[in-house]
Amino acid sequence: MIDVEEAKRFVLSELLALPSTGMTLVDALGCVASDEILAHEAVPGFANSSMDGFALRSADTATGQATLIVAGALLAGDAPSRYVEPRHAVRIMTGAPLPEGADCVCMIEQTVVDSDTGTVAISRSVPVGENVRYAGEDVKVGQTLVGAGDELDAIRLGVLAGQGFATVSAVSRPRVAVISTGNELVSSGGALRYGEIRDTNRPTLLGLLREAGCTPIDVGAVRDEYDVIRSTFERIAEECDAIISTGGVSVGDVDHVKGVITELGGTDARSMQVAVRPGKPFAFGRIGSRRVPAFGLPGNPVSTRVSYELFVRPALRMLGGHRAIERLSVDAVLDEALKRSSDGKLHVVHACARIHDDGRVHIESVVRPGSHLMSAVAGANALLMLPNSDGIARGETVRAIILSAEALARRDEAR
Amino acid sequence: MIDVEEAKRFVLSELLALPSTGMTLVDALGCVASDEILAHEAVPGFANSSMDGFALRSADTATGQATLIVAGALLAGDAPSRYVEPRHAVRIMTGAPLPEGADCVCMIEQTVVDSDTGTVAISRSVPVGENVRYAGEDVKVGQTLVGAGDELDAIRLGVLAGQGFATVSAVSRPRVAVISTGNELVSSGGALRYGEIRDTNRPTLLGLLREAGCTPIDVGAVRDEYDVIRSTFERIAEECDAIISTGGVSVGDVDHVKGVITELGGTDARSMQVAVRPGKPFAFGRIGSRRVPAFGLPGNPVSTRVSYELFVRPALRMLGGHRAIERLSVDAVLDEALKRSSDGKLHVVHACARIHDDGRVHIESVVRPGSHLMSAVAGANALLMLPNSDGIARGETVRAIILSAEALARRDEAR
Numbered sequence: 001m002i003d004v005e006e007a008k009r010f011v012l013s014e015l016l017a018l019p020s021t022g023m024t025l026v027d028a029l030g031c032v033a034s035d036e037i038l039a040h041e042a043v044p045g046f047a048n049s050s051m052d053g054f055a056l057r058s059a060d061t062a063t064g065q066a067t068l069i070v071a072g073a074l075l076a077g078d079a080p081s082r083y084v085e086p087r088h089a090v091r092i093m094t095g096a097p098l099p100e101g102a103d104c105v106c107m108i109e110q111t112v113v114d115s116d117t118g119t120v121a122i123s124r125s126v127p128v129g130e131n132v133r134y135a136g137e138d139v140k141v142g143q144t145l146v147g148a149g150d151e152l153d154a155i156r157l158g159v160l161a162g163q164g165f166a167t168v169s170a171v172s173r174p175r176v177a178v179i180s181t182g183n184e185l186v187s188s189g190g191a192l193r194y195g196e197i198r199d200t201n202r203p204t205l206l207g208l209l210r211e212a213g214c215t216p217i218d219v220g221a222v223r224d225e226y227d228v229i230r231s232t233f234e235r236i237a238e239e240c241d242a243i244i245s246t247g248g249v250s251v252g253d254v255d256h257v258k259g260v261i262t263e264l265g266g267t268d269a270r271s272m273q274v275a276v277r278p279g280k281p282f283a284f285g286r287i288g289s290r291r292v293p294a295f296g297l298p299g300n301p302v303s304t305r306v307s308y309e310l311f312v313r314p315a316l317r318m319l320g321g322h323r324a325i326e327r328l329s330v331d332a333v334l335d336e337a338l339k340r341s342s343d344g345k346l347h348v349v350h351a352c353a354r355i356h357d358d359g360r361v362h363i364e365s366v367v368r369p370g371s372h373l374m375s376a377v378a379g380a381n382a383l384l385m386l387p388n389s390d391g392i393a394r395g396e397t398v399r400a401i402i403l404s405a406e407a408l409a410r411r412d413e414a415r
Numbered sequence: 416m417i418d419v420e421e422a423k424r425f426v427l428s429e430l431l432a433l434p435s436t437g438m439t440l441v442d443a444l445g446c447v448a449s450d451e452i453l454a455h456e457a458v459p460g461f462a463n464s465s466m467d468g469f470a471l472r473s474a475d476t477a478t479g480q481a482t483l484i485v486a487g488a489l490l491a492g493d494a495p496s497r498y499v500e501p502r503h504a505v506r507i508m509t510g511a512p513l514p515e516g517a518d519c520v521c522m523i524e525q526t527v528v529d530s531d532t533g534t535v536a537i538s539r540s541v542p543v544g545e546n547v548r549y550a551g552e553d554v555k556v557g558q559t560l561v562g563a564g565d566e567l568d569a570i571r572l573g574v575l576a577g578q579g580f581a582t583v584s585a586v587s588r589p590r591v592a593v594i595s596t597g598n599e600l601v602s603s604g605g606a607l608r609y610g611e612i613r614d615t616n617r618p619t620l621l622g623l624l625r626e627a628g629c630t631p632i633d634v635g636a637v638r639d640e641y642d643v644i645r646s647t648f649e650r651i652a653e654e655c656d657a658i659i660s661t662g663g664v665s666v667g668d669v670d671h672v673k674g675v676i677t678e679l680g681g682t683d684a685r686s687m688q689v690a691v692r693p694g695k696p697f698a699f700g701r702i703g704s705r706r707v708p709a710f711g712l713p714g715n716p717v718s719t720r721v722s723y724e725l726f727v728r729p730a731l732r733m734l735g736g737h738r739a740i741e742r743l744s745v746d747a748v749l750d751e752a753l754k755r756s757s758d759g760k761l762h763v764v765h766a767c768a769r770i771h772d773d774g775r776v777h778i779e780s781v782v783r784p785g786s787h788l789m790s791a792v793a794g795a796n797a798l799l800m801l802p803n804s805d806g807i808a809r810g811e812t813v814r815a816i817i818l819s820a821e822a823l824a825r826r827d828e829a830r
């Protein structure tokens with residue numbers, strides 16, 4: 001038996017980010033920039049008004065009282081055709097270019113317009129630069145817009161669009177193949193024969209992959225036959241960036257996946273017994289001409305989920321080029337004592353966590369352990385990491401991996 | 416001027432979840448179940464083994480020493496054709512049906528098989544039910560699988576797939592139209608003329624909407640002409656569930672959006688000055704035959720983002736039927752004093768937040784305020800809510816809306 005950290009190091013040790021590729025800004029949402037991106041345009045490109053008001057010369061308002069001649073108006077998008085003479089002002093809208101001659105903008109709420117005389121009265125001294133956004137104030141040419149390794153979220157994509165970029169070089173989105181193994185599995189909705197069960201692992205993993213920003217490839221369910229499993233792995237390894245299979249890694253007579261992974265993965269591949277509950281059996285190797293990482297997860301749905309969180313998701317984040325490969329984890333306060341037996345293993349327990357008034361994350365309830373109770377873990381928003389011990393007292397803290405940050409919110413909003 | 420909470424109540428007061436519709440499980444990821452969904456199949460459907468080992472009669476091991484005749488093997492997916500006689504055992508793989516006669520499974524690691532005599536020796540007393548999963552242990556017929564209002568995440572979709580569901584009734588995914596207004600806006604990547612700027616709001620909002628699980632509709636940029644804006648709003652209101660426009664809500668001569676929203680929205684629509692910085696001008700009304708909510712946001716990109724977070728995103732979550740309409744917010748500790756002026760407004764400031772060893776969220780740095788500095792706010796993972804005051808001392812707490820939970824992680828993992 002090896003411990004979780006060693007198994008994880010084994011998985012992650014030689015993984016690198018996937019090659020980068022050019023993609024449209026739309027396609028890049030959630031991907032990671034492969035290179036630093038520098039600004040090639042100043043933003044704004046020209047001095048402009050940040051307010052609706054009047055562009056004028058600050059000196060004309062030095063006494064705190066001024067009546068200026070209104071000399072036209074400038075809208076956003078207009079070319080700055082006007083020149084502002086002394087004792088004149090130009091009506092200006094937010095975003096319109098500051099006309100030559102003017103050096104400040106007085107906001108409209110601080111002016112009194114007399115349309116009969118064509119003048120505007122201002123009863124304060126307006127400093128130079130007031131309500132002016134100067135060229136390059138937001139972005140200077142040559143400035144870093146996005147760093148290599150930064151995640152391209154909506155804000156960064158907006159910044160790039162604001163520079164006229166239509167495409168960006170980003171780490172490829174991992175294409176991840178999902179295979180279920182087992183003679184007992186049924187994928188369609190028809191009636192079950194005795195001994196058959198429906199495949200829950202594959203739809204769950206396909207959803208988890210989409211949640212993680214990967215492109216899932218549904219390979220389907222294959223029967224417990226060594227040659228079929230082997231040829232499926234060999235074929236799919238040429239078409240994807242990672243393979244996740246479930247079932248076939250334990251000590252049963254037809255647990256062929258571990259053999260396939262260790263055969264195809266060569267001397268670097270391993271079939272392991274990990275000191276974790278659930279999720280003990282686990283196989284990992286890199287297969288095919290592109291040395292695609294292949295994960296053999298246990299077949300029990302909750303075990304699959306735990307193994308996915310411990311080993312697969314961090315690896316996929318690494319393939320995607322992310323700096324932060326781990327989910328948020330926090331030291332959470334136990335609101336009830338937690339029983340566990342001392343068995344040398346890390347226990348991973350689904351739980352419901354909430355932020356309380358003390359600003360700490362509290363564990364309000366824990367899902368009864370039992371590696372096949374998938375319906376019971378629906379709704380849990382945290383995975384507790386319980387190192388070997390005889391139990392943990394109320395009020396002590398445990399490490400909790402947060403699966404849904406929004407669900408930590410102190411209370412649901414009333415509708 | 417009205418305060419943020421009043422403006423928000425005005426937006427949310429009469430919004431309801433969108434109608435529900437049948438969708439495939441794949442399409443439903445992230446949507447909200449509209450009805451309670453009950454189990455129509457027990458899971459597992461039959462008693463089966465949770466371990467690889469031998470199915471046997473507990474009574475045969477009562478003395479703590481037994482040598483049993485091996486009577487065949489059962490794989491997962493096999494029909495349970497065998498009957499286990501007294502003093503017999505059947506080799507059984509995980510997931511295979513427990514054969515009649517047997518009442519427990521001894522795991523393979525606790526047995527010694529003698530293939531010469533066709534027997535298996537067991538040196539312990541195996542209790543009834545050990546390593547047996549009974550029918551209905553995970554899910555009983557009639558049990559609630561998913562509650563009305565539950566979000567259909569990967570786990571819940573896996574549970575539904577495990578019951579043979581191919582479709583689910585869920586609240587429709589909001590289709591949200593995004594319109595930019597402004598003569599100065601350029602959407603393509605070509606050279607800019609003086610006075611023109613590139614449209615950053617639309618690509619940013621389209622990305623934020625995808626991050627929020629909505630279906631964005633890109634309406635493009637329209638010029639500052641009342642009739643064009645009006646006809647665009649009227650047309651698009653028939654094709655979407657919500658409209659977000661940027662620009663045209665302030666006090667400029669061509670700020671037509673507020674007029675369009677209040678005209679089309681009738682007496683229930685309002686153009687507001689909200690006591691918040693940035694994000695003061697804001698218009699909201701419900702327009703068209705379907706009374707689609709229409710949001711008029713300010714044109715400055717950072718103002719747009721703040722208004723989106725304060726008013727739009729909670730409303731879209733409500734349309735989507737979510738119980739938790741707010742992002743995670745926490746009381747965060749200020750690591751540096753925060754200056755602000757007392758102006759009667761809520762100030763909303765982008766910041767970088769991290770969880771420290773004390774388990775609390777700390778604000779490590781704050782983005783210099785300035786409503787148009789979009790590139791500066793890229794990378795921020797929190798929005799601080801600073802009520803009116805003359806500043807906040809180091810060590811005090813402020814309310815922080817968390818924009819990216821993963822970025823709260825204490826440290827980035829080394830690659």
